[in-house]
Amino acid sequence: MKALIETIVQPLVDYPEEVEVSVEETDEKIRYHLTVNENDVGKVIGKNGRIAKAIRTVVHAAGSDVQKKIFVDIM
Amino acid sequence: MREITASGQTVEEAKENALSQLGLSEDQVNVEIIDEGKKGLLGVFGSKRAYVKVQEKIDLVQVGKSYLEHVAHEMGIEVEVRPDNREDEISFELVGDKIGLLIGKRGQTLNALQYLTHLAVNKADENQYVTVVVDAENYRERRKETLYQLAEKLASKAVRTDQDVKIEPMPSFERKIIHTALQDHTDVSTHSEGKDPNRYVVIKPN
Numbered sequence: 001m002k003a004l005i006e007t008i009v010q011p012l013v014d015y016p017e018e019v020e021v022s023v024e025e026t027d028e029k030i031r032y033h034l035t036v037n038e039n040d041v042g043k044v045i046g047k048n049g050r051i052a053k054a055i056r057t058v059v060h061a062a063g064s065d066v067q068k069k070i071f072v073d074i075m
Numbered sequence: 076m077r078e079i080t081a082s083g084q085t086v087e088e089a090k091e092n093a094l095s096q097l098g099l100s101e102d103q104v105n106v107e108i109i110d111e112g113k114k115g116l117l118g119v120f121g122s123k124r125a126y127v128k129v130q131e132k133i134d135l136v137q138v139g140k141s142y143l144e145h146v147a148h149e150m151g152i153e154v155e156v157r158p159d160n161r162e163d164e165i166s167f168e169l170v171g172d173k174i175g176l177l178i179g180k181r182g183q184t185l186n187a188l189q190y191l192t193h194l195a196v197n198k199a200d201e202n203q204y205v206t207v208v209v210d211a212e213n214y215r216e217r218r219k220e221t222l223y224q225l226a227e228k229l230a231s232k233a234v235r236t237d238q239d240v241k242i243e244p245m246p247s248f249e250r251k252i253i254h255t256a257l258q259d260h261t262d263v264s265t266h267s268e269g270k271d272p273n274r275y276v277v278i279k280p281n
Contacts (some may be wrong), residue, residue: 004149018234037169043194050272051194057187061179062151 004062005034008055015041029069031059032059037075044074078130080089083209086111086125093129121213133200134193136160142195165196166208174211182218185209186246194228215231219252225279226256230263233280240278244269250276 002021015037024031034055035059036044045052056072063070079096083089084107094101107128115122140156147154147169150265154171169177178185189209196207225242233240239274243255253276257265264279 006189007145007149011138012191012198043195047271048189048272053272054187057148057179057183058150058191061176061184061187064176073190 001030001032001059001063001072005032005055006067008058009034009036009044011045012051015040025068027068029070029071030048030063030066031073033073034075041075076131076133078128080109080126080128082124082126084124086127089125089127090129093127096280097129097131099131103132104215105132107265132203135196135199135205136165137166138199139196140166140191141167142192143209145189146188147177150176163204164206166210167192167267169209169211178211182214185211185214190246201247222249222252223256226253230257230260231279233278234262237280239280240279241268242276243275244275247274248272250274 001004002023005021009019013019014037018035018040020033020035020038022033024033033067034044043051044055046054052072052074058071059072077097079093081089081093081096083092089112090101093106094104097104109126109128110123112125113121113123136158143156144154147156151245152171152173153175154169154174157168157170159166159168159240166183175270176184177188180185193207197204229240229241229242245253254265254267257263257278262281264281265276266279267274267276269275
């Protein structure tokens with residue numbers, strides 16, 4: 001799933017090598033934390049959060065067979 | 076990406092020289108004129124050659140195809156991506172098993188993939204702009220029929236109750252289908268309210 005987020009995001013930003021995803025997992029939930037270069041933040045959030053929403057939609061679809069709740073935080 | 080500078084008596088000739096050296100046609104390249112050149116007196120004195128820089132265009136079809144293949148692969152789904160390139164629009168048809176997972180509820184996953192692919196493709200080359208359509212199992216056409224039926228049903232409701240009817244939020248290309256479906260309807264008018272991604276159509280009885 002970490003690789004999925006990187007695959008989605010890297011082609012959208014100016015500094016793909018600075019795309020980082022960390023994972024925090026507890027019994028009920030998995031939390032992915034995405035960080036990018038500060039100049040790329042707008043490119044992963046988008047106007048009214050439109051890009052962030054699209055990223056989350058794809059991640060949730062991929063994680064639909066996982067029992068835990070999935071969160072994607074974007075710095 | 077290949078790029079060369081070529082010269083000629085005129086800009087046109089310089090461009091032709093560059094294209095023949097690259098073995099490409101005009102629609103496959105970006106051309107930048109460096110020097111327009113000068114004819115000079117009697118075509119001899121003071122004449123200056125024309126220079127152009129010709130750069131091979133990034134193949135956006137390939138960019139989009141590979142983006143979708145990689146994303147689907149990381150989602151755990153193997154798909155075949157069939158591209159179709161029309162003027163200013165590239166469409167990608169996803170074919171394979173488990174396609175339902177890529178479409179999602181009311182097409183929301185397909186729409187997310189379409190939007191992300193649109194961003195990736197248009198990010199790849201700032202000199203080109205294209206619209207991207209991602210489709211699977213003829214979903215777009217089926218959705219269009221559903222939206223036409225929904226529009227008719229909700230227009231009747233608006234007329235019957237004499238009240239505005241708000242439709243759930245939709246992306247712009249789906250709102251457009253609703254507007255188009257009801258544009259010739261004499262008893263209602265339509266407009267959109269709210270901000271994307273929560274913008275929605277309102278059907279108003281006349």
